[in-house]
Every structure is written in C-alpha cells, then in structure tokens.
Amino acid sequence: MAKSALSFVCQNCGAAYNRWQGKCESCGEWNTLAEEDTTGATSMPVSVRSRRKGRTFALESLAGKSQDAPRLPSGMAELDRVTGGGFVRGSVLLVGGDPGIGKSTLLTQTTSLLARAGHRAVYISGEEAIAQVRLRAERLGLADAPVQLASETSVEDIVSTLSEGSVPRLIVIDSIQTMWTDTVESAPGTVTQVRASAQALIRFAKKSGAAIILVGHVTKDGQIAGPRVVEHMVDAVLSFEGEGSQQFRILRAVKNRFGPTDEIGVFEMTGLGLREVTNPSELFLSERDLGTPGTAVFAGIEGTRPVLVELQALVAATSLGTPRRAVVGWDPSRLSMVLAVLEAHCGVKLSGHDVYLNVAGGLRIHEPAADLAAAAALVSSLTNAPLPTDAVYFGEISLSGVVRPVAQTSARLKEAAKLGFGRAVLPESARGEVGSDAGLTLNAVGGLTTLVAEIAARGLKGNRESATSEKNATPARFRRQEG
Ligand code: TYD
Ligand code: MG
Numbered sequence: 001m002a003k004s005a006l007s008f009v010c011q012n013c014g015a016a017y018n019r020w021q022g023k024c025e026s027c028g029e030w031n032t033l034a035e036e037d038t039t040g041a042t043s044m045p046v047s048v049r050s051r052r053k054g055r056t057f058a059l060e061s062l063a064g065k066s067q068d069a070p071r072l073p074s075g076m077a078e079l080d081r082v083t084g085g086g087f088v089r090g091s092v093l094l095v096g097g098d099p100g101i102g103k104s105t106l107l108t109q110t111t112s113l114l115a116r117a118g119h120r121a122v123y124i125s126g127e128e129a130i131a132q133v134r135l136r137a138e139r140l141g142l143a144d145a146p147v148q149l150a151s152e153t154s155v156e157d158i159v160s161t162l163s164e165g166s167v168p169r170l171i172v173i174d175s176i177q178t179m180w181t182d183t184v185e186s187a188p189g190t191v192t193q194v195r196a197s198a199q200a201l202i203r204f205a206k207k208s209g210a211a212i213i214l215v216g217h218v219t220k221d222g223q224i225a226g227p228r229v230v231e232h233m234v235d236a237v238l239s240f241e242g243e244g245s246q247q248f249r250i251l252r253a254v255k256n257r258f259g260p261t262d263e264i265g266v267f268e269m270t271g272l273g274l275r276e277v278t279n280p281s282e283l284f285l286s287e288r289d290l291g292t293p294g295t296a297v298f299a300g301i302e303g304t305r306p307v308l309v310e311l312q313a314l315v316a317a318t319s320l321g322t323p324r325r326a327v328v329g330w331d332p333s334r335l336s337m338v339l340a341v342l343e344a345h346c347g348v349k350l351s352g353h354d355v356y357l358n359v360a361g362g363l364r365i366h367e368p369a370a371d372l373a374a375a376a377a378l379v380s381s382l383t384n385a386p387l388p389t390d391a392v393y394f395g396e397i398s399l400s401g402v403v404r405p406v407a408q409t410s411a412r413l414k415e416a417a418k419l420g421f422g423r424a425v426l427p428e429s430a431r432g433e434v435g436s437d438a439g440l441t442l443n444a445v446g447g448l449t450t451l452v453a454e455i456a457a458r459g460l461k462g463n464r465e466s467a468t469s470e471k472n473a474t475p476a477r478f479r480r481q482e483g
Pocket of ligand 2: 103104105127174
C-alpha cells in the first residue's frame with residue numbers, strides 16, 4: 001500500500017499541506033494552493049534511507065587558501081558594481097524583473113562580452129526559439145560573439161550537455177520557470193518543479209565551478225513569482241527595475257552573499273541594447289523643470305555612490321471626502337508620515353488636498369534622508385512657491401518635526417557641488433560635520449517648521465509680485481500654531 005505523494009503546495013511560498021484549504025497559513029495568501037505530485041521531491045523511500053550509512057569527510061579550516069581568482073568581471077562595470085566585482089565561481093544568481101524590462105537583453109550582452117573575451121559562455125533559453133535569440137543578438141551587434149546557444153528546458157539534458165568539455169564560466173538560464181526535471185512529477189512552472197530544477201542547477205554550479213544566472217519572472221506585486229524558496233537557495237538576487245515608459249533601468253542587489261546589497265547599476269535602454277550610465281545624477285536631472293513650484297532636488301546615496309534626483313509634488317484642492325495620496329518611487333507610508341508631521345507641527349493643512357509625489361526618472365528611493373526634499377516639494381507645490389533652482393535637500397524628519405542628521409553628508413555635498421549646485425538645505429547637526437570648505441552655501445534647518453516658514457515666505461513674496469490685480473490671491477493656508 002503506497003502512500004500517496006500528492007500534496008497541496010502554496011504557489012506563493014512553497015508551503016505544503018496534505019489537504020486543500022483556501023488560505024495558506026504560512027504566507028497568508030488566498031487561493032494559492034495547488035495540487036502537486038511531490039514524489040521524489042520530499043524524501044526517499046524508507047528502505048533506502050535506513051540502509052545508507054554515513055561516510056566521513058575531511059573538515060577544513062577557515063584560513064584555507066582558494067586556488068585562483070574567484071571572480072570573473074562581466075565586462076559591464078555597472079553590473080560588476082551590483083554583483084560586488086564580478087561573477088563568483090560556482091555561484092548562482094537570480095535576476096528578477098517585469099516582463100519586457102530587458103533581462104534577456106542584459107544577459108545576452110554579458111554572455112557575448114565574456115565569450116568575446118575568450119571565456120566559455122552558454123545561453124540557454126527556455127522561452128524563446130534560437131532564431132529569436134539570434135535576432136536579438138544581431139540587433140545588439142553581437143551576432144559574431146562565440147556564445148554557445150540552446151533552446152532547452154530539461155534540466156537533466158542541460159546538466160549532462162554542460163558537463164562535457166571545459167567548464168563554462170557563465171551559464172544563463174532564461175528562465176527558471178520554464179525548466180523541468182524528471183525527478184518530480186508536477187508541471188513546469190509549479191513551485192515543486194521550480195525548486196527541484198533550481199536545486200539541480202545549483203548542485204551543478206557548486207560541483208563544476210561554473211557561475212549560473214537564473215532569470216526569474218516577477219508577479220504583479222513585484223515578487224519573484226512562485227519560488228520565494230529559490231531566493232533562499234541562490235547566492236545573490238538581483239532585481240531589474242524601471243518604469244515601462246522610461247528608458248532608465250536600475251539593477252539592484254536584493255541579496256548578495258559575496259558583496260554589498262545597497263549598490264545600484266544604472267542602464268539606459270536604447271535601440272542598440274542597454275547602455276551603461278556611469279553618472280546617474282546627470283541622467284535623473286537632465287530634464288529638470290527649473291523653477292516650477294513643487295520640484296526639489298534630493299541629494300541621495302545609493303550604495304557608495306551619491307545620486308541627485310528630482311522629487312516632484314503636486315498638491316491640489318479636492319472635493320473628495322477622502323483625498324487621494326499617490327506616490328511613485330517612494331514609500332507611501334513615509335509620505336503619510338511627512339504629511340502628518342507637516343499637519344501636526346507646522347500647521348500645514350493638507351486634509352482638503354490631493355497629494356501626488358513622483359521620483360523623476362524611474363528611480364526608487366529607499367532612504368529616509370529624502371524626507372526633507374519631499375517636504376520641501378510638497379510645501380512648494382501647496383504655496384505655489386518655486387524652490388531655489390540651485391538648492392539640494394536632504395535630511396530625515398522625525399515624528400516630532402525635528403530634522404535629523406543622515407549619513408555621508410560630505411559625499412552628498414561633493415556631488416551637488418560637482419553638478420553646479422550652489423546651496424544645500426541640510427540638518428542643523430550635519431553642518432559641524434563638513435566645516436566651511438563644502439563649496440556650497442549651507443542652509444541648516446533644525447526643525448521642519450523653519451523650512452516651511454522659509455518656503456511660505458518665498459511664496460507670499462512671489463504671489464504678491466505676480467498678482468497685484470488679484471486681491472486675496474494668497475489664501476490663508478497657513479495657520480500659525482502656538483507652542
Ligand atoms: P527583453 O530583454 O526581451 O525583456 P525581458 O527578457 O526582461 O522580458 O527586452 C524586451 C524589450 O526591450 C522590448 O520591449 C524591446 C526592448 N529592446 C530595446 O529597446 N532595444 C534593444 O536593443 C532590445 C534588444 C530590446
Ligand atoms: Mg526574456
């Protein structure tokens with residue numbers, strides 16, 4: 001009497017249950033359980049298990065020597081920056097991103113560059129026919145690169161093919177969702193299959209020393225589809241992001257066992273493939289709406305690199321009972337917090353206004369240091385007062401309305417000075433840190449109230465000049481608060 005190996009597996013997180021239920025108790029998602037045959041994936045038969053005797057192995061010391069340079073530079077500096085200096089031998093990397101963002105393009109370019117440099121590079125496409133991959137390479141002007149190409153989906157076939165000849169330095173599997181292995185019964189794309197296929201490929205990478213890049217699909221809420229488990233299995237997870245309508249693409253390390261996780265690589269999608277952008281600040285500021293109310297330049301840090309980026313805010317009167325708050329490229333809860341602080345401590349009434357905030361260029365900001373720039377843009381839009389065109393802003397806002405210092409002040413100031421900015425609005429406590437030789441005029445603010453008052457004063461002045469005929473053009477938006 002064989003026990004049935006059928007079980008219900010959550011397609012979101014991979015948790016297994018022996019009966020169907022509506023909600024996955026592990027990840028909380030609804031309707032994600034699907035019946036899968038997990039024979040072979042779970043365990044070997046008891047008879048085999050009990051007979052196997054443990055074998056002894058040698059234990060190593062931490063201070064051992066590795067034989068040769070473990071990293072292989074990809075030929076693209078922006079990619080190397082994100083991986084931490086190139087592909088590590090025997091490592092497995094997962095690259096996730098929306099469909100059409102340019103994953104296949106990026107990896108075609110990398111494999112071609114490596115192949116041209118004389119390394120064995122293999123590109124396995126499970127999604128596209130060979131002709132399609134060739135067409136792309138032709139378009140990229142890389143058709144002459146000696147990349148080894150195949151359109152295959154069986155992991156066993158792939159592993160035995162690649163075990164022959166010299167060890168490939170880089171293998172691209174596009175994508176892991178299309179791969180399947182004989183060892184499990186369920187259909188390709190299910191969690192069990194994806195996990196088993198990834199396992200087999202990772203085992204091959206560790207054994208042979210080849211670096212493998214797995215391409216992973218992303219669901220509409222931005223997670224790498226299905227196999228969250230795969231994220232735990234691989235050495236690094238890179239996410240390729242960008243707004244569909246924008247040309248900029250950002251490669252970000254979400255997890256990296258061999259390098260930092262806060263670096264970004266910036267690319268531009270052109271008719272000839274992805275072009276590396278070495279100075280992202282120029283890119284994010286290139287089409288600046290100079291002097292329009294509601295725009296502020298944020299001096300940010302991405303990894304080790306300073307990046308200046310424009311924040312755009314629109315605050316518009318609304319007739320809706322619940323005003324809209326929409327934000328692109330920044331954390332919505334961070335926006336709510338800044339709005340609450342403005343309302344509670346600075347007397348800025350926003351409950352009757354829709355608020356929109358956008359980070360220009362498709363960049364996604366994770367730093368709390370953007371608080372001050374966001375607040376400046378919001379107040380500027382509300383009061384219709386353009387901010388000084390030569391100013392950059394950075395600083396974290398605390399719930400009490402105090403502007404708190406942030407890390408790497410001098411790197412931010414240096415980048416701003418390099419790009420021709422004349423002044424920086426920054427936390428009070430950061431001023432002592434830089435001294436007088438910053439190359440910029442420093443406008444230190446201790447609290448958010450100071451900043452709001454400064455911007456409002458500009459707005460009042462500007463409106464008085466421009467609207468002499470129109471009496472009462474400036475509504476009393478600001479209610480001075482005592483204490
Ligand atoms: P692709 O790499 O196929 O995306 P993914 O593998 O992430 O699904 O890229 C698809 C998009 O990129 C497609 O919309 C066309 C565009 N593209 C260019 O703009 N220029 C190019 O040189 C190439 C090859 C693609
Ligand atoms: Mg693709």
